[in-house]
Amino acid sequence: MIEARSISKFFSLVNEKGLAEGLTAVLNVSLTIPDGRIVSLLGPSGCGKSTFLEILAGLQAPTDGEIRIDGRLVLEPLPSTRKEMEEYKRRYRFISPLANGVFTDRPKHDIAMIFQDYAVFPWMTALQNVVFVLRLRSAGKRRSDRPSRAEMEEKAGFYLSKVGLAGAENKYPAQLSGGMRQRLALARALSVEPKIILMDEPFAAVDALQRERLQDDLLYLWEEAKGNASPIIIVMVSHDVPEAVYLSDEVVIFSPGPGGTVRNRIPVDVPRPRARTDPEIVAIQERIFAILQYDINQESMYTI
Numbered sequence: 001m002i003e004a005r006s007i008s009k010f011f012s013l014v015n016e017k018g019l020a021e022g023l024t025a026v027l028n029v030s031l032t033i034p035d036g037r038i039v040s041l042l043g044p045s046g047c048g049k050s051t052f053l054e055i056l057a058g059l060q061a062p063t064d065g066e067i068r069i070d071g072r073l074v075l076e077p078l079p080s081t082r083k084e085m086e087e088y089k090r091r092y093r094f095i096s097p098l099a100n101g102v103f104t105d106r107p108k109h110d111i112a113m114i115f116q117d118y119a120v121f122p123w124m125t126a127l128q129n130v131v132f133v134l135r136l137r138s139a140g141k142r143r144s145d146r147p148s149r150a151e152m153e154e155k156a157g158f159y160l161s162k163v164g165l166a167g168a169e170n171k172y173p174a175q176l177s178g179g180m181r182q183r184l185a186l187a188r189a190l191s192v193e194p195k196i197i198l199m200d201e202p203f204a205a206v207d208a209l210q211r212e213r214l215q216d217d218l219l220y221l222w223e224e225a226k227g228n229a230s231p232i233i234i235v236m237v238s239h240d241v242p243e244a245v246y247l248s249d250e251v252v253i254f255s256p257g258p259g260g261t262v263r264n265r266i267p268v269d270v271p272r273p274r275a276r277t278d279p280e281i282v283a284i285q286e287r288i289f290a291i292l293q294y295d296i297n298q299e300s301m302y303t304i
């Protein structure tokens with residue numbers, strides 16, 4: 001279970017006149033996501049969706065509030081500079097680096113993240129890309145628990161074939177189509193067998209047909225994990241209302257930013273497999289379009 005409690009994020013900036021300025025990217029977002037759920041985050045550009053997702057992943061620290069996964073706190077990466085260390089000390093209220101258990105019991109969470117522009121390494125083949133993340137994951141383990149190179153390659157091959165990339169193991173990303181690259185990013189995320197997959201507009205760069213196929217593949221793989229008694233939580237940022245409704249158990253709508261906060265939570269209680277044209281699905285889409293349209297109209301009233 002993911003629990004986000006009163007998450008806010010402020011950025012301090014220096015404007016063109018050299019004056020300090022604050023920007024609220026996320027304001028007081030609380031969200032609980034039970035295991036095995038698919039949740040989409042929807043909202044206008046700049047409302048803080050990516051920021052919130054990165055906070056969930058522990059890639060950014062919230063200014064306020066906390067994230068817990070299965071009850072354990074999510075902490076941002078360890079500080080690497082003196083300035084970051086001072087900030088870290090203030091945040092966790094300690095004096096010595098070993099105090100408060102912040103360094104000693106840093107929990108490890110099983111999270112995989114797929115970024116807004118797919119992050120695969122262009123200089124590695126498809127297989128090498130997957131082996132790379134498997135190697136990263138095994139780095140923290142005891143030597144005797146680490147898988148061998150052959151085992152990692154076998155696993156990488158297995159997940160590549162799961163996403164329909166069997167035969168493309170030795171191709172470089174540049175030799176793959178946009179949809180195939182997106183599949184590669186998915187194979188990398190799945191290969192570490194995560195409990196949580198966070199996706200930032202994963203299908204934005206592919207054409208409509210590919211997109212529908214990828215959505216169905218994702219649902220298939222998610223259902224399969226459910227059968228293995230290790231249900232995966234998927235949290236996905238999307239700009240596409242039909243996609244969000246078709247895939248999700250719940251659609252969370254953010255208010256227009258800056259200072260995005262949760263505006264509505266729309267449950268999608270339609271059993272799977274779903275038809276994209278199911279009247280219930282279409283009705284929920286229309287309700288969401290109406291909310292988004294309302295926000296756009298409100299905004300233009302202010303700006304006129």
Ligand SMILES: Nc1ncnc2c1ncn2[C@@H]1O[C@H](COP(=O)(O)OP(=O)(O)OP(=O)(O)O)[C@@H](O)[C@H]1O
Binds near residue numbers: 011013025043
């Ligand atoms: N590192 C940063 N420093 C300063 N401001 C930032 C930083 N990252 C994001 N912001 C600001 O925070 C707000 C939210 O950004 P974010 O990327 O989370 O939006 P988003 O909802 O993902 O938008 P989009 O749909 O366009 O991807 C924006 O106003 C953005 O300019």
Ligand SMILES: [Mg+2]
Binds near residue numbers: 049051200237
């Ligand atoms: Mg974004």
